[in-house]
Amino acid sequence: MCVAGGWDGFNILSSVELYNPVVNTWTNIASMNTKRCGHALVSYNGRLYTFGGEDDEGIDLNSMESFDPREGKRKLLKPMNEGRWALCGVVYNDEIYAIGGYGLISVERYNIRTNTWTNVGSLNHEREGSCACVVNGKIYVIGGYDVDASKSIEAYDATINEWKIETNMETSRIYASVVAL
Template identity: 80%
Template sequence: MRGSTLYERVGSTSVKINNHVYTAGGDSNFVECLDLNQVDGGWYEVASMNEQRYLAASAVLNDQMCVAGGLVGGFWGNALSSVELYNPVVNTWTNIAPMKTKRYGHALVSYNGCLYAFGGSDKPYGLNPFNSMESFDPREGKWKSLKPMNEERNALCGVVYNDEIYAIGGWNLKSVERYNIRTNTWTKVSSLNHVRCGSCACVVNGKIYVTGGAACDAALKSIEAYDATINEWKIETNMETPRCRASVVAL
């Protein structure tokens, strides 16, 4: 078990780059890093983001941490469309083109050198949830709209799995759908066993693992996994602590 982060965080977002874990935002613009090469090493602070981002989303783009959207000023703050990239080599953040839509509580994934942002909201308490999706190609330097999801989803999580993008759960939802990048279409798959709002997901050993989240305002301990070969979710185990609005990375 690794040591605790320097700061208590809710609504932060995390990625893994070259055996380093970076966690950013939440109630501040602070960013910290854990070097997995150091067996006894702890978290240490790196350059802060340009803006505070609560309930933002992150992905890895060309070995850099991309953080998109979120709220500035906490839960009652204003939604952001801005996007910034962290370069670990020079320890600096740089803004890139903003998303077409202001979003928080959304999902962000990276695939084949492009970013995909989907879902979220721009109003307090997740009112006005989105089903929209947009992508960013660094070679073009701008975001473009794609086919919207079948359902509006705020506080969802998302992953790339078997070359498709999965949108998982959300506020009062246990449904799941996947996006085929080649055909620009969304298809429903099996639903989660539990409603999960504010959960997080990663891919490990050929399965999608979804951890925590909340159902009926109660945080969950359970972890469930999806196997595409049988199109089924199964409860795998429980965490020691219920967690909602957390973040996870695969080591």
């Protein structure tokens, strides 16, 4: 497991820790290049990708960096097209998606091979503090904040590059977590 950045109640962090359940220990590894909270962190092919968030000056970040734990090296990657705080991110079809964020309906897709970002279909609602996962070939974005807390769930269909409202949860949720079972 890996935990990166965040806020300790006083400061925005750049530190990163790895947990080893075999020996029940946390180890500090190379810090991120940028202090950030409200960011996204995904793993793909053994590398960690951290993107977006907010820095300690309250600026919404568009930066992205990767870390290879085997080599112990960080790498700055091409920034997103816009700064995103309180976004969510997933890996889908070998690409990374940066979804929504404070005041945003836009979604961007990162091509790992070409180090490029492309805008894709926009969400139907702003989604600050939503969560996302991939199930049955679709990206699902759940909850978040627009004018108030949302119960809605949107699904992305890559074949038509479109987000559709799927259903509503029983309870409105902001800053929740989701995992596919």
